Amino acid sequence: MSKRTRIHPVQFYLNDDEQYILEEKYRLSRMKSKSAFLRKMILYGFVYEVDYSHIRKMNTLLG
Secondary structure, three states: OOOOOOOOOOOOOOOHHHHHHHHHHHHHHOOOOHHHHHHHHHHHOOOOOOOOHHHHHHHHHHO
């Protein structure tokens, strides 16, 4: 394997309710990696999604 910059694994346990909440927040974030999602939540406390669909639509119409 290549040299990793993140060398400290973290493991924790969740009950069913906490697991459901985590999965829902992860799904709503639309992030591709659950590790990246958890890292961002730990470091910054929140993850938000910005809806740029109207800008993409206008860009398509202009193009």
